[in-house]
Amino acid sequence: MRSRWQTALLAFPALVVFGAFSVLPLLSVVRYATWRWSGVTEPVPVGLLNLARLVSDGALWRSLGTTLLFMFVALPAFLVLSVVIAMAIEGVRLERFVKALLFLPGLITVGGSAIAWYLLYNPDFGLVVELSGLALPWTTVPWAALLFVVLFTLWQQTGYGVLVTSASLRGIPREVKEAARIDGASEHQVRLHITLPLLKPTLLFLLVVGTVFALQSYTAVYLLTRGGPFGSTRVLGYYLYETAFERFELGYGAAVTLFVMLVTLAVASVQAKLLARRGGVEVQG
Amino acid sequence: MRAITAAFCLFVALPILWLVYAAFLPAEALVQANLATFGVSFDNFAALWGSGLWRALGVSVSATSLVVLGQLTFGLGAAYAIRNGFRLLGLVMVLLALPTELLIIPLYRQLQSLALLDTLAALILPFLASPLVIFLLLQALRRIPRETIEAARLDGAGELTIVGRIVAPMLRPELLATGVLAFASHWNLVLYPRVMTSESLWTVQAVLTELLRTRPFEWGLLGAAALVTSLPILLLYSLFEKRIVQVFEAGFRS
Numbered sequence: 001m002r003s004r005w006q007t008a009l010l011a012f013p014a015l016v017v018f019g020a021f022s023v024l025p026l027l028s029v030v031r032y033a034t035w036r037w038s039g040v041t042e043p044v045p046v047g048l049l050n051l052a053r054l055v056s057d058g059a060l061w062r063s064l065g066t067t068l069l070f071m072f073v074a075l076p077a078f079l080v081l082s083v084v085i086a087m088a089i090e091g092v093r094l095e096r097f098v099k100a101l102l103f104l105p106g107l108i109t110v111g112g113s114a115i116a117w118y119l120l121y122n123p124d125f126g127l128v129v130e131l132s133g134l135a136l137p138w139t140t141v142p143w144a145a146l147l148f149v150v151l152f153t154l155w156q157q158t159g160y161g162v163l164v165t166s167a168s169l170r171g172i173p174r175e176v177k178e179a180a181r182i183d184g185a186s187e188h189q190v191r192l193h194i195t196l197p198l199l200k201p202t203l204l205f206l207l208v209v210g211t212v213f214a215l216q217s218y219t220a221v222y223l224l225t226r227g228g229p230f231g232s233t234r235v236l237g238y239y240l241y242e243t244a245f246e247r248f249e250l251g252y253g254a255a256v257t258l259f260v261m262l263v264t265l266a267v268a269s270v271q272a273k274l275l276a277r278r279g280g281v282e283v284q285g
Numbered sequence: 286m287r288a289i290t291a292a293f294c295l296f297v298a299l300p301i302l303w304l305v306y307a308a309f310l311p312a313e314a315l316v317q318a319n320l321a322t323f324g325v326s327f328d329n330f331a332a333l334w335g336s337g338l339w340r341a342l343g344v345s346v347s348a349t350s351l352v353v354l355g356q357l358t359f360g361l362g363a364a365y366a367i368r369n370g371f372r373l374l375g376l377v378m379v380l381l382a383l384p385t386e387l388l389i390i391p392l393y394r395q396l397q398s399l400a401l402l403d404t405l406a407a408l409i410l411p412f413l414a415s416p417l418v419i420f421l422l423l424q425a426l427r428r429i430p431r432e433t434i435e436a437a438r439l440d441g442a443g444e445l446t447i448v449g450r451i452v453a454p455m456l457r458p459e460l461l462a463t464g465v466l467a468f469a470s471h472w473n474l475v476l477y478p479r480v481m482t483s484e485s486l487w488t489v490q491a492v493l494t495e496l497l498r499t500r501p502f503e504w505g506l507l508g509a510a511a512l513v514t515s516l517p518i519l520l521l522y523s524l525f526e527k528r529i530v531q532v533f534e535a536g537f538r539s
Contacts, residue, residue: 003369006444011366011373013359014414021411022380025391032391039393085293088286098290100526102297103533107465107518110473111493112511116300118497119307119504127303155297160533167534205537212382219386219475223494237386244390245480253390260387268382 032254039250050255060256062231063239064263066146070235071214074150078210079203081154082161087191089162090169099166102159110156114223117152138225142232145225149233152220157213161206168202169195204275208268215264236260304515307508329509337484338510341492346517348408348488349471355413356467357460363414364422365448374423380416385477396481407481408488418467421536425459426452428535462532465521472518489514 033050037043054060085102089095105113120127123135138148172195180190218237221227227234227242234242240260244253311326333339367373385392392411393402401407429452437447453460478488487495496510522529 003438003444007366007369007371010362010369010444010448011371012362014363014419015373017355017359017411017414018376018380018416021392021395022383022388023376025388025395026383028394029388029391032394039397081289081293084286085290088290096527096530098294099530101294103530104301104522105297107469107522108301109489109493109511109515109518110475111490111497112304112515113300115493115497115507115511116304116307118501119507120300120303125502155300158293158297163530163534164537167537170534216384216387222476223497240387241389241476244393245476250390250393257387257390261383264382 029254029257032251033258035251035254036249037251038248039244040248043251046251050252051258053252054255054259059231059234060239060259063234063236066231066233067215067235070146070150070233071211073147074153074214075207075210077150077154078158078161079206081158082165082206083196083199083203085158085162086165086169087195090166099159099163102162104159105156106159110219111223113152113156114220117155117224121148140229142230145229145233149220149224152224153214153217156220157210161210164206165199165202168199172198201275204271208271208275211267211271212264215267216260236263304508304511307504308512310505310508326505329505330513332503332506333509333513336492336496336506336510337487338489338492338496338513340485341487341489342514344405344408344486345472345488345490345514348405349468351409352412352471353464353467355409356415356418357464359414360418360422360463361448361453361456361460363419364426365444365452367419367423368426369444373419377416377419381420385411385474389477389480393480403482403486405486408478408486412471415467415470417470418463421463421466421532422456422459424536425456425463425532429455458528459532461525462529465518465525465529466533468521469518 032043034045034047035043036046036049085098089098092098118126121129121136121138123129123137123139126135129135136144136148138144176198177190177194180194185193216237218235218241221233221235221238222241225233227238236256237260240253240256243256244250308329309326311328363371363373363377367377396402396407396411401410433451433455434447437451442450472488473490474488475490475494478486479491479494493510493514496507500506
């Protein structure tokens, strides 16, 4: 009895923080979505006006399209790179070095990373264009800008994917692969027909996490392109930020928050269903 | 596959190397547009005085350290409680999918009504518990045999004593590695500090984005600023890289 009371006491601080700064905001965003509110003046209740505006807001739907496009380019590349690199470095002498290197961009100062990318790849005066004459015109051409944000995101995040994949590669029993080799399978065949199917749960896990991340993140966009040129990189998260803290429509911003949450929930639940059906990863409780 | 890996490693390393190089670039090299000049100069670092960066470093270091301390203490408690059967994991998994960036508007209102906008507390309080830290520590806790904890209980130790005296020392490497990850994630917040605080409390990220916006042509200065603000994490990472990679991998071994 005493032990149960103490267990609750141990969980208490985290519960308070989550309750006050995650659950409560999560619930109140529904109420804020019914306000007209600039963030400074007193809010005015306007009922369902903001929600109705969501439906007819062309910029929002364009922004959803941009986000999905970003996802469809970035996610497959992320998964393929994670698998290919994790397989290539398995058991190699440089394994530790490669992992340490790839994990680094996710850790170093994100503002600093943006500066490095800006100075390296700026199409007007960046080092790459100075030395090679080749430039990705990401400051002026819409598709190039989106590609640039994708590349930056891959640069930052692929290390996580490689580590997770590599961890699950190590979980595959040696005997399974040995047996296939004895049966005369080539290394290539072993990878394709033995290892890859066994990695499926991990890949689905990365897919779900990657999707949630792709649908909500906007720091890279803020740092590199600010949604431009011509709105070509205005992903949902950035649209939310602009609405609330550049146009100071926090009430409508709350409605957009709800919209982003619903989209995330819809996409993630479809994927989770996929995950469950394939007997994917279980998080043991 | 090797070729792809090698190419990608180069792609990852290039901006990091360039950053270090630019930071020490003498000003003449830029004026003459001769980037092959090999000279080491500390002028760029000297030029950082008065850019507001040093003050921001102070803000970032103090806020982030407190946050990490809180996340580890509360996180270990929560992870241990979950392991003891306290039903919290569901909430943790949901919150894992809801980053602070998304909740920025309701948080703004909440901090406003608590009169915490533009205070150091705004950078600290909402981050004192982290779902990712709880998740990683829980994975680590699962590797401690139940018998160890049972034995302590039989000796009459209370749960608080078990966490503080037995579990925490056993998990020291995991706490350390998780701490570095937690440090990086709070250190790297960009939009949150800009929204919640004004210039006197800007963190390093806020100042960096401001520098990039207002002085985009001063490469050396930007490089130096980027390097200085990355240094704490680079240092922590190079000291504990092996542990961090291990703990992260172990956390996601499914």
